Structures are given as structure tokens and as C-alpha cells.
Amino acid sequence: AQSVAQPEDQVNVAEGNPLTVKCTYSVSGNPYLFWYVQYPNRGLQFLLKYITGDNLVKGSYGFEAEFNKSQTSFHLKKPSALVSDSALYFCAVRDGGNFNKFYFGSGTKLNVKP
């Protein structure tokens, strides 16, 4: 079965500091991994994805994520956080067999303080 886990309900970071939002996954085949962001009263927006290739994936708004197969992790990172990055972040895995079914983590609330 496919699943993702986001161990932190909330991450607090000061503006200008690096941020990391953690995600681990469990898949039966090749992982197709995604990060989405949700701003208040909005739908989820795609940030980045890993399908194959380089382990470091770059996405929107300066975010990047590192795929680590041995640790089954796909942590979201940004070198310098902005207050405007404050939002709810979801990690997701797509079922490789059932091509279009997505499994989302529980979400991590990122708070960036000035």
C-alpha cells in the first residue's frame, strides 16, 4: 500500500532562516512524489514533483526537495524563509500502479515569523 507521513503538525522558523518540512513515504514500486501548498481559504497548489532523475528537485517560489531512497524521505526545503511562505504543506505520493490515485499526508503548518 502507498502512504506518506508528515511527522510534524507544525514547523516554526524565523524569516531568513532555512526551513525543512519532513515527509517519509511507503510505496510498493517506484515512488512518484509531490509537494503541494495550501494558503488560507484556497485549494492546494502544486509546488514540485519527483518522478525520476536528480535527487534534488527544484520547484516554485524557491522551494526544493531532496529525494532519499535509502531513508524513504522527500523533505521540502528552502534556504531562506519568507513570512509569505506561511501556509499548510502537503506531501503526496501517486500510486504507480493505479496511475492517478494520490495519497496525501496529514499536512504540516509552516509558520514563518518576522
Next chain:
Amino acid sequence: DAGVIQSPRHEVTEMGQEVTLRCKPISGHNSLFWYRQTMMRGLELLIYFNNNVPIDDSGMPEDRFSAKMPNASFSTLKIQPSEPRDSAVYFCASSFRGLAFFGQGTRLTVV
């Protein structure tokens, strides 16, 4: 393209009433998903369609919930009768080549 369009954005209804949520997916997308988001349970997949055919409805909580996709450009999620515990934000998403795009959601309040 305007993206995935959901209506209404907000719905307040009385317990026992029928509620219909609507979704217009992005043109050309062949998969459509309905999700429910609550504080307690997070983001739950209710049902998804591929080429207008329901593929997996195992997430539909009860028989009170039903979803249809009569054509490639329209889907509905119906709750009949509605209950206060159905209060949540309902998202529709469509996907093409494995990337999902979400609508802005319908906030449903059942009083």
C-alpha cells in the same frame, strides 16, 4: 484556462437537506477527484473518476454520498440527507499525465 472551478464557494444548509456540489475540471484532463478536508481527518479522497467512469469510491463515507460525472466537463457530489458532521471543505481536483490541480473548494456548513 481558468483552472478547476467549483461552485458554490460556500454553502450553509439545514440538517436533512440535500446538498449538491459542482465541479468543472480543466479541459483535457482525464481524471477527476473529490476530496474532503477537516481539521480532524485532514484531506480524504472520497472518489475519483477516470474518463468519466468512477474508478474508486471506497472513500465515500456513507450511502448518503453520491457522485456523478455525466461528461468530461462536469461532476457533482451530492449529500442526501446532510448531517452536521458533513461540515467540511470539499475539493475537486483534475489531473492529466499524473499531475493534480485543485479547485478552491466548497466550504459546507450543515446546521
